[in-house]
Amino acid sequence: MSGFPILSLMLLVPLAAALVCLYLDAKSARVLALAATLANLALGVVLWLNFDVGGAQWQFQESHELFAGFKYALGIDGIALLLIMLSVFLMPVCIGASWKSVEKRVGEYMAAFLLVEMLMIGVFAAQDLFLFYIFFEAGLIPMYLIIGIWGGADRIYASYKFFLYTLLGSVLMLIAMLWMVNVSGTTDIPTLMAYDFDPQAQTWLWLAFFASFAVKMPMWPVHTWLPAAHVQAPTAGSVILAGVLLKMGGYGFIRFSLPMFPEASAQFAPLIWGLSMTAVVVTSLIALVQDDMKKLIAYSSVAHMAIVTVGLFAFNAQGLEGSMLVMLSHGLVSGALFLCVGIIYDRLHTREIARYGGLAINMPRYALFFLLFTMASIGLPGTSGFVGEFLSLAGAYQVSSWVGLISTTSIILGAAYMLYLYRRVVFGPQKNADAAAMPDLDAREILMVVALAIPVLWMGIYPESFMAPMRADIAALEARIARAAPEGDAKPTAGNPKPAHEEVSAHGGAH
Helix, strand or coil: CCCCCCCHHHHHHHHHHHHHHHHHHHHHHHHHHHHHHHHHHHHHHHHHHHCCCCCCEEEEEEEEEEEEEEEEEECCHHHHHHHHHHHHHHHHHHHHHHHHHHHHHHHHHHHHHHHHHHHHHHHHHEEEEHCCCCCCCCHHHHHHHHHHCCCCHHHHHHHHHHHHHHHHHHHHHHHHHHEEEEEEEECCCHHHHCCCCCHHHHHHHHHHHHHHHHHHHCCCCCCCHHHHHHHCCCHHHHHHHHHHHCCCHHHHHHHHHHHCCCHHHHHHHHHHHHHHHHHHHHHHHHHHHCEEEEHHHHHHHHHHHHHHHHHHHCCCCCHHHHHHHHHHHHHHHHHHHHHHHHHHHHCCCCEEEHHHHCCCHHHHHHHHHHHHHHHHHHCCCCCCHHHHHHHHHHHHHHHHHHHHHHHHHHHHHHHHHHHHHHHHHHHCCCCCCCCCCCCCCCCHHHHHHHHHHHHHHHHHHHCHHHEEEEEEEEHHHHHHHHHHHCCCCCCCCCCCCCCHHHHHHHCCCCC
């Protein structure tokens, strides 16, 4: 694979297909979009199989000088590999979810989704600061169109709110990037990750990047665009928004805030912990009282992403690895939950929880898969949700037992709102004749939910296959930020027993 520009090819395939889709009829556009996303998934598998786990940190690198100060530079490490795999895996599911539900301007719809795929891969593969910024910001445009054109009744309000929230934070990030390039003399991201900026300057740079990444995550209290965007977006729009676009904020913290500004990250860690703990409790309680299924899952996303930020700013390998696994798991599970909502919405055209009930009787296959994804969202052992949350919370506990304790309430509160949702939709009497007459999953829908169920169980049973590619990169990041790591109040000693002489003195001397 050395020398073959596979990352450029993965950008080119969806871009070319998007341009062609604009000129095709509805049926042809659907087929081409599915073919292009499956081709990119195949390329992603090739990328995964050829990634050398014990090799160099940066692999599949390409670099071309375009003009003064701007390079087309691509390359990935294990962290970027996993997020690219998540992106290319979810895209065929999104096309499948839109197969019947989208009937107007199908060519443009498919083109917008293919463009989203290209830009997502670009964000994770970019190794030039300004190239990253272009991909990061350009992703707003197709998503804005997807919500604004194919969304629900209040789609215009939701799309404007989404666009303005995410754009405003990014203007500050661009100013910070220009200053960084001026001081360091390079736009190369791997070089900047090892560059030591002045600690006082780091404070302002960190805040500028935080303004963008906090909105993207989204962190409480700048999360209010997310429920509106999810509720109005078409099903596939919600899947990709929750599945991948929210992960760009977490990726930003891992790639920029922590390695480039370690002192500032430690300085602001209490702020992150405070916002995250608030998010876990507040958004979980808000989720508990929702009448709209999509809104409930949207608020649960904010609570889950708060676990990611807690783990990232724990400044230890457990927290960092846990955060990455939570991001991957949340991408699969929340995408699957939005798909489950979309499946019954296509039949009854309502997301009101009260309109359903007793679906286990007429839709047993649906009830089974919905149960699996509900349990994964709660973090049941054996599903993808457990491993990441356990590691993130264990990492957080090492730094602060209070942060660990309050963040752990997410598991209890998550079980409360998810099981309450499941009981009202799937069990109980069949109050509504329309809901009682809905047919069970068809072959297309079974294919989509099975495709998502496999990695959810795989990650839960054998997480090592997801942890191995990123372990060296997480270790390198931990070594980089170790000098600024805050002193923890929790002193777990499991696996690290006291020396023998200490034990002797503790018992009042040798006998």
